[in-house]
Amino acid sequence: MKRVMSVATSDSGAGAGIQADLKAFLRCGVYGTTALVAITAQNTVGVRSIFPFPPRVAVEQMEAVAEDIGVDAAKTGMLFNAEIISAVAGAVRRLGIPKLVVDPVMVAESGAKLLEDDAVETYKRELFPLATAITPNVNEAFALLDAEVDEDRIREAARELHSFGPRAVIVTGGHTTSGADILYDGERFLEIEGPTYDSENTHGAGCTHSAALASFLARGFGLEEAARRARLVASEAVRHGLGEIGSGAGPVHALGAVLERVGA
Numbered sequence: 001m002k003r004v005m006s007v008a009t010s011d012s013g014a015g016a017g018i019q020a021d022l023k024a025f026l027r028c029g030v031y032g033t034t035a036l037v038a039i040t041a042q043n044t045v046g047v048r049s050i051f052p053f054p055p056r057v058a059v060e061q062m063e064a065v066a067e068d069i070g071v072d073a074a075k076t077g078m079l080f081n082a083e084i085i086s087a088v089a090g091a092v093r094r095l096g097i098p099k100l101v102v103d104p105v106m107v108a109e110s111g112a113k114l115l116e117d118d119a120v121e122t123y124k125r126e127l128f129p130l131a132t133a134i135t136p137n138v139n140e141a142f143a144l145l146d147a148e149v150d151e152d153r154i155r156e157a158a159r160e161l162h163s164f165g166p167r168a169v170i171v172t173g174g175h176t177t178s179g180a181d182i183l184y185d186g187e188r189f190l191e192i193e194g195p196t197y198d199s200e201n202t203h204g205a206g207c208t209h210s211a212a213l214a215s216f217l218a219r220g221f222g223l224e225e226a227a228r229r230a231r232l233v234a235s236e237a238v239r240h241g242l243g244e245i246g247s248g249a250g251p252v253h254a255l256g257a258v259l260e261r262v263g264a
């Protein structure tokens, strides 16, 4: 079984973050491990507080897992500050993690800020160059470039983000009119299309997508096929989103489609 590590933050409501990643790993047929960098006190309505760990906490977890269990691919989620991003980048390099998906989480579905302002430069300088793919949503793509969101300029934004060194950029389409994820690999653009559901229960969609992408890369699929499968897993999770859990945006349900198929 392939081994995929999530380097991310805990969401106490378990809709996003490390908890969403583990559910996605299970859904995608890989063995999931975790390196926690921070804890949020969070529910479907909002984020009350954020407690970051000292950077070495993340590094020691990454080393412990790599030395015994191994890491075929990793994803990063909410990393919160520049020190943590820098320490994680150092560990990815030293441990020789072969495939890396960087989901530059900046703002929660509920509106809370999940990244300190001065951390954007560290992402671009230290972590993006190590990434197989970065997966900003449309708001994050433009925020990383300090630009206003403009749906007609997503391709330009992807091209500019590619210049920071990731092998590919996938701008996810959950908040765009077309709903397609836009993949740019430095040579061509691909529209990763799929069903779009009219649902408010999308808390954790981005986390599920990046964890699924890392899983399919670990399993040996090429980037395009992995991106198509990740789009499908994320959209299925949205389709089965749990409106009855909490009073805000309900959590996605990564295993919903699988449970439906087995009649559970």
Ligand SMILES: Nc1ncnc2c1ncn2[C@@H]1O[C@H](COP(=O)(O)OP(=O)(O)O)[C@@H](O)[C@H]1O
Residues within 6 Å of the ligand: 136, 137, 138, 172, 173, 174, 175, 179, 180, 181, 195, 196, 197, 198, 199, 202, 204, 205, 206, 207, 209, 230, 231, 234, 235, 236, 238
């Ligand atoms: N309403 C939806 N229907 C189907 N797929 C969706 C929907 N919302 C998001 N997705 C998919 O979930 C993944 C995450 O997208 P997005 O919502 O852009 O990220 P984030 O959760 O980080 O804001 C993408 O693959 C996107 O296409």
Ligand SMILES: Cc1ncc(COP(=O)(O)O)c(N)n1
Residues within 6 Å of the ligand: 009, 010, 011, 016, 017, 018, 040, 042, 077, 078, 105, 107, 108, 109, 110, 114, 202, 203, 204, 205, 206, 207
């Ligand atoms: C710990 C953690 N990580 C990531 C997200 C983003 O997920 P979403 O945009 O779906 O709120 C979150 N809210 N909390």
